[in-house]
Amino acid sequence: MIDCKPAETPMIPNQKLYMKDDVELVDKGQYQRIVGKLIYLAHTRPDIAHVVDVVSQFMHQPHVHHLKAAMRIIRYLKKTPGHGFVFRKNGHLKTKIYTDAIRSGEKGDRKSTSGFFSIFGGNLVAWRSKK
Known part of the structure; x- marks a missing residue:
């Protein structure tokens, strides 16, 4: 994904993801690894928290359009590398x-x-x- 085209938004506006019948399934393990890393990253990137929650609902049987939505989040991250929280050592534990x-x-x-x-x-x- 290093040479991918960056995305302006983490999800297509008004996109609805749901389970469909007779749709091509993707590798469940690969999808779970991608979404798992996005869940971890969402702790410091609240701008992707909602869309990561949406794609994580399909971990048990991911379809092609679910994987495309997860990949779009990655493309958005490429566009916005300076966003997110930075945890700093502030000399106290209050x-x-x-x-x-x-x-x-x-x-x-x-x-x-x-x-x-x-x-x-x-x-x-x-x-x-x-x-």
Whole structure:
């Protein structure tokens, strides 16, 4: 993939991945190795976290279009080498956790939103938001 054409986005906009019948399967082991490495990388690259979650749903029976979607993530990574978190040694091991919640936030669906992020030693290590 060194000479591949870089991609502008990690996934084709509005692309839906799902299981299809009568579609060519790919090597399950190869697909699992690729997606496993992307899962590991998503810890420092939140811009790919969602699309990696999408492609990881097909680990048990990957089709050709699932592999193409995973390869597009790799092509996107080639385009954006400077993105992501860098963990630095800051001389302390203090832990900070921040949370927030909004009850009945949006007028359209009236669902609550909550989230948190945690910092360890001055580095962001975990985050989540949920509607």
